[in-house]
Structure formats: structure tokens, C-alpha cells
Amino acid sequence: MPATALEIARRTFLAALAAPLFADTRQEIIDLFTTMASALSEGNGLAFLDHVDHAMPDYGKLEKYILALAAQNEVMSSIDVLKEEGDGQTRTAELDWFLQIRSREQNGPLERRRQIVKCRLERQKKWKVMAIEPVSFFAPPA
Numbered sequence: 001m002p003a004t005a006l007e008i009a010r011r012t013f014l015a016a017l018a019a020p021l022f023a024d025t026r027q028e029i030i031d032l033f034t035t036m037a038s039a040l041s042e043g044n045g046l047a048f049l050d051h052v053d054h055a056m057p058d059y060g061k062l063e064k065y066i067l068a069l070a071a072q073n074e075v076m077s078s079i080d081v082l083k084e085e086g087d088g089q090t091r092t093a094e095l096d097w098f099l100q101i102r103s104r105e106q107n108g109p110l111e112r113r114r115q116i117v118k119c120r121l122e123r124q125k126k127w128k129v130m131a132i133e134p135v136s137f138f139a140p141p142a
Contacts (some may be wrong), residue, residue: 026084029091032127033079033119040077040099045070053128058135068140069101073108076100082116091121101141111141 032051039047045066052059070077078097085095099113120131 006081025088025091028127029084029121032121032129033081033095037077037079037095037097037130040066040070040075043075044068051127051129052132053122053124053130056130056132057126062132062135062138065135065140069138072104072140074102074104077085080102086121089123094119095119095120097137099137103141109141113137 034050036048039045039050048066048070049063052062068080069113078098080096081093081098084091084094095117097113097115098115099111101111101113103109115134115137118131119129119131122128122130
């Protein structure tokens with residue numbers, strides 16, 4: 001059954017109201033990942049982990065990796081959000097994440113990593129990462 005002019009106008013109006021909300025949500029997600037990448041670059045593993053839900057699968061492994069990575073290395077971390085979608089409560093994101101890792105040891109090695117990292121987020125009081133794959137991307141160099 002075709003939509004009436006009133007139904008079309010109503011849908012258009014509701015879509016126009018929702019557009020800024022999704023734009024704001026997208027910016028919140030971008031800001032979250034930018035903050036996480038900056039925390040790694042500043043050597044602050046705890047600040048990175050503050051944005052990850054402790055109930056996340058493999059949280060213990062991620063925590064171990066992030067804290068060791070930040071303590072043992074100078075890290076340059078940057079991200080590019082490739083894909084981000086969902087609603088006001090749950091989102092998924094695909095990130096092109098780049099890490100440059102230099103050992104704090106004198107003449108220590110330099111390692112560069114770049115990978116697509118997939119995340120699932122939920123809005124609690126604030127946005128939290130509920131899943132991150134692959135966790136092994138954040139492992140300190142062997």
C-alpha cells in the first residue's frame with residue numbers, strides 16, 4: 001500500500017530529527033577511539049583500558065597486553081575509522097589501526113603494525129568497548 005503524503009512528511013521529519021543524533025553519536029565514537037589511541041601514545045595503558053568494559057571477552061589478556069605495551073615501549077598510535085554503524089545504544093566499528101612500537105631499551109627494535117580492528121560498543125553511562133578483535137594486535141613485541 002503506497003504511503004500517503006502525510007506519512008512521507010512524517011517519516012522525513014523524523015529522519016531529519018534523527019540525523020543530528022546519529023552525527024553526534026558518530027563523533028562520540030570517533031572521539032572515543034581517538035582518546036584511546038592518544039592514551040597509548042602517551043604511555044597510559046590505564047586510560048586506554050578505562051574505555052573498555054571489564055566484562056569483555058579476553059579483557060584479562062587485553063589488559064596484560066596494553067599495560068606491558070605501554071610500560072615497555074614508546075608507542076605511536078593512530079586510527080582511521082573505516083566503518084561505523086548502529087544506533088544510539090550499540091555500535092560496531094572497523095578501524096584501520098596503526099602502531100609504531102619502539103622498545104625503551106637502548107638501541108631497542110622498532111616494530112610497525114597496521115591492521116583492521118573490529119569493535120563492538122555499547123552506551124552505558126558513556127560509550128564502552130564491549131569487544132575488540134583481534135586482541136593480539138595489542139600484544140607487546142616478543
